[in-house]
Amino acid sequence: MTAAAKQQKLAALFKQAAVIPVLTIEKAEHAVPLAKALVAGGVRTLEVTLRTDAAVAAAKAIIAEVPDAIVGIGTILNADDLARARALGARFGISPGATPELLKAAAAGDLPFAPGIATASELMQALAAGFDLVKFFPAEQAGGIKALRALAGPFPNIRFCPTGGIGEANAASWLAEPNVLCVGGSWLCPAADIRAGNWTGITAMCNSAMKSLKPA
Numbered sequence: 001m002t003a004a005a006k007q008q009k010l011a012a013l014f015k016q017a018a019v020i021p022v023l024t025i026e027k028a029e030h031a032v033p034l035a036k037a038l039v040a041g042g043v044r045t046l047e048v049t050l051r052t053d054a055a056v057a058a059a060k061a062i063i064a065e066v067p068d069a070i071v072g073i074g075t076i077l078n079a080d081d082l083a084r085a086r087a088l089g090a091r092f093g094i095s096p097g098a099t100p101e102l103l104k105a106a107a108a109g110d111l112p113f114a115p116g117i118a119t120a121s122e123l124m125q126a127l128a129a130g131f132d133l134v135k136f137f138p139a140e141q142a143g144g145i146k147a148l149r150a151l152a153g154p155f156p157n158i159r160f161c162p163t164g165g166i167g168e169a170n171a172a173s174w175l176a177e178p179n180v181l182c183v184g185g186s187w188l189c190p191a192a193d194i195r196a197g198n199w200t201g202i203t204a205m206c207n208s209a210m211k212s213l214k215p216a
């Protein structure tokens with residue numbers, strides 16, 4: 001697949017999603033009910049982060065048992081993590097940052113991939129490796145919408161998935177930016193709700209978020 005085709009695929013996924021929950025799953029048995037709760041609330045595109053011992057089993061279970069979920073792997077820190085994401089059958093990969101090694105591995109494979117950037121120099125490195133769709137992380141902490149608008153000056157063709165500090169109160173403002181395809185965040189899947197198995201609460205939160213952020 002060409003770099004352009006990969007980016008197009010990712011852009012379509014991100015645009016369709018509008019909101020991508022960043023999932024930190026501590027127990028593999030939470031994975032399927034959590035994914036079902038999110039999908040029931042209209043949130044189908046999920047980022048399962050490689051941050052816990054249960055992450056791989058969790059992603060595997062969601063991919064096998066929740067066919068309506070579009071599963072990406074997040075917190076990809078190196079080429080081994082990327083290989084893990086590919087082996088799992090993830091639909092996309094996403095990283096909080098990037099290294100030359102990771103960019104090279106991602107450019108060489110077919111998995112649609114969004115490297116993370118927080119500065120112009122990091123963005124230039126991603127661009128040089130062929131990535132024009134990136135995660136802006138940590139979005140609020142790295143300057144918020146003002147910083148994103150400033151980056152749009154020298155980089156008018158870059159599209160972003162801002163993540164970090166985004167929630168119910170500011171998601172709509174981010175999504176209104178012309179170079180933002182989707183936003184990521186953990187606010188639709190709070191750790192306390194996952195631990196308590198509050199699946200109906202998560203579905204209700206998703207329903208209400210999607211109603212306002214992505215009207216039919």
Ligand code: 3PG
Pocket residue numbers: 022096137138163164165166184185186187
């Ligand atoms: C992450 O990758 O940790 C995400 O940016 C989540 O950030 P949030 O918890 O501020 O939404």
